[in-house]
Amino acid sequence: MIESLFAKHQTSRISELGLDYLSLDRSTPTLSAGELQRLRLTTQLRSGLFGVVYVLDEPSAGLHPADTEALLKTLTQLKEDGNSLFVVEHEMDLVRAADWIVDVGPHAGDKGGALLYSGPIEGLSKSKDSLTRQYVFNEQRQSSRKPIAPSGWMKLSAINRHNLKDLEIHLPLSVLTVVTGISGSGKSTLISQVLADTLSAALGNQKIEEESEEDSEEVEEEIDEQRPAKIDGIENIKRLVCVDQKPIGRTPRSNLATYTGLFDFIRKKFAATPEAKARGYNAGRFSFNVDGGRCTTCEGEGFVSVELLFLPSVYSPCAACGGTRYNEDTLAIKYRDKTVADVLDMTVDFASEFFTELPAVERALKTLRDVGLGYLKLGQPATELSGGEAQRIKLATELQRVQTGNTVYLLDEPTTGLHPADVEKLMILMHALVEGGNTVIVVEHDMDVVASADWVIDLGPGAGELGGKVVAKGTPEKVSKTASSKTAPFLAKKLKTMKP
Numbered sequence: 001m002i003e004s005l006f007a008k009h010q011t012s013r014i015s016e017l018g019l020d021y022l023s024l025d026r027s028t029p030t031l032s033a034g035e036l037q038r039l040r041l042t043t044q045l046r047s048g049l050f051g052v053v054y055v056l057d058e059p060s061a062g063l064h065p066a067d068t069e070a071l072l073k074t075l076t077q078l079k080e081d082g083n084s085l086f087v088v089e090h091e092m093d094l095v096r097a098a099d100w101i102v103d104v105g106p107h108a109g110d111k112g113g114a115l116l117y118s119g120p121i122e123g124l125s126k127s128k129d130s131l132t133r134q135y136v137f138n139e140q141r142q143s144s145r146k147p148i149a150p151s152g153w154m155k156l157s158a159i160n161r162h163n164l165k166d167l168e169i170h171l172p173l174s175v176l177t178v179v180t181g182i183s184g185s186g187k188s189t190l191i192s193q194v195l196a197d198t199l200s201a202a203l204g205n206q207k208i209e210e211e212s213e214e215d216s217e218e219v220e221e222e223i224d225e226q227r228p229a230k231i232d233g234i235e236n237i238k239r240l241v242c243v244d245q246k247p248i249g250r251t252p253r254s255n256l257a258t259y260t261g262l263f264d265f266i267r268k269k270f271a272a273t274p275e276a277k278a279r280g281y282n283a284g285r286f287s288f289n290v291d292g293g294r295c296t297t298c299e300g301e302g303f304v305s306v307e308l309l310f311l312p313s314v315y316s317p318c319a320a321c322g323g324t325r326y327n328e329d330t331l332a333i334k335y336r337d338k339t340v341a342d343v344l345d346m347t348v349d350f351a352s353e354f355f356t357e358l359p360a361v362e363r364a365l366k367t368l369r370d371v372g373l374g375y376l377k378l379g380q381p382a383t384e385l386s387g388g389e390a391q392r393i394k395l396a397t398e399l400q401r402v403q404t405g406n407t408v409y410l411l412d413e414p415t416t417g418l419h420p421a422d423v424e425k426l427m428i429l430m431h432a433l434v435e436g437g438n439t440v441i442v443v444e445h446d447m448d449v450v451a452s453a454d455w456v457i458d459l460g461p462g463a464g465e466l467g468g469k470v471v472a473k474g475t476p477e478k479v480s481k482t483a484s485s486k487t488a489p490f491l492a493k494k495l496k497t498m499k500p
Helices: 008-016 033-047 065-080 092-096 121-126 131-136 187-202 217-225 256-260 262-271 274-279 340-344 348-354 359-370 387-399 420-435 447-451 488-497
Strands: 053-057 084-088 101-105 114-119 152-161 164-173 176-180 230-232 239-243 303-308 311-317 407-412 439-443 455-460 469-474
Touching (some): 033 065, 065 092, 101 121, 101 131, 114 121, 121 131, 131 420, 152 187, 164 187, 164 455, 164 469, 176 420, 176 447, 187 230, 187 239, 187 407, 187 439, 256 262, 256 387, 262 340, 262 359, 359 387, 387 407, 387 420, 420 439
Parallel strands (some): 053 084, 176 439, 176 455, 239 407, 407 439
Antiparallel strands (some): 101 114, 152 230, 303 311, 455 469
16 A cells, blocks of 8 residues: 555655555556546645646546545645635535635536626625525525335345455345445445446346456456356346446547437438438438448548647548538438538537427437536537536436336446536436336435435445445435444535425
8 A cells, every 4th residue: 555655744645635545556547537636636735836826627526525625625735835726616515615716607508608706705695697606505405305115125245356355235126326435435346347247247248258368366366356246136127227427439420419319310300301302312311420421521520630740630620511521412401491410510409499390309309408418519529528428418318218117227426527406407317217116326425416315325434445345324314323434424414404
């Protein structure tokens, strides 16, 4: 461990930020954005610099409230050393600690971008158009929800992976379960890795990968560590859906419309127009991924790469199609005076009003609006989406399908990067899934989500080798009274602020 290898004065800052569980051989790509950002902060603290301007983008992302408190102390120390800090943040405890607030909105995308308020935090209370104001001053809180009784229990045993040693855990079915614990306590390992792998294998969806025939002990140990745990009580479970923050596509060709399946209906609608039929165009003509209707210069990309001497290549809109992706013949076909390129340039909000006569498209667009993504454009490239946006797109895509129940949904910190107003929208959808007879299991630090859960499992008590154990389990009220839980005091505080 770091603290066992370095002198105390060199590691105290790292320990204060809750990163003492990291080992020296931990590779940078395996670190979360929050861990990497906190390590950089410790470097700046040791430097002793002053007069520096620091710009931080959501430094609390992925942090337990206890770690957020430590982060706030670090930021305060940087300020007191004579530095200036500009922080983009949704965590209300950090917002309340700020000396100056800049609130932008009132909504997202085309409906945002306006400066609503700039000044001391007290003055924000007078900004009528500010959604943030409601949460900073607790003007609007999520009502407490009576827990739902589980329909059964899923037992996971013989869990051995990373800091989880011979762990056994019971997970309720047909309810919303939130797994909490400080950063590094083993939450994601338990849910996103062990449970996902084990349940997937039990349902017959295991991915078979060819293993090397090496006989080294290291390879055998690694294979043994990744072996699924034992699972019982899943007789009534039919499907597993993992909703993570991985990109919905690796290239600009993948976008919101193609991923959700919206574009299939839209292309068929264009192909059904009288002009398209007269020209013999089918739905494939309106795809930018195949030859025929797309621009031959950029091959449907909408932009071209420009090589620069001694500098990285840059991308600019295609001069032939003007960035529309299509050739002139395809753009000559219009549906309600709009070309297919015009449709891809529509926001979800605008498209939901434009396609009211297409029930399948309207339903898909409604779910996207319900998860707070009405500001995104249908043709927005996957490479431009944040992890939180990608996760909500996946959730919306699942929600638009016919719900049959008996599905287990696994979500890993879905509120990362979300404003409290969007968190409330997300909770409504998660509760809707539960009411449809499904099981929702969420790894989360947001106390609003934890307080609204039917069941809470708190891991800890520490991080790394000091974690990996079940510290508390039960309803939010029960967990909030557990003295050994680091989550308990923050959950108790949240429960007090929630209006019945």
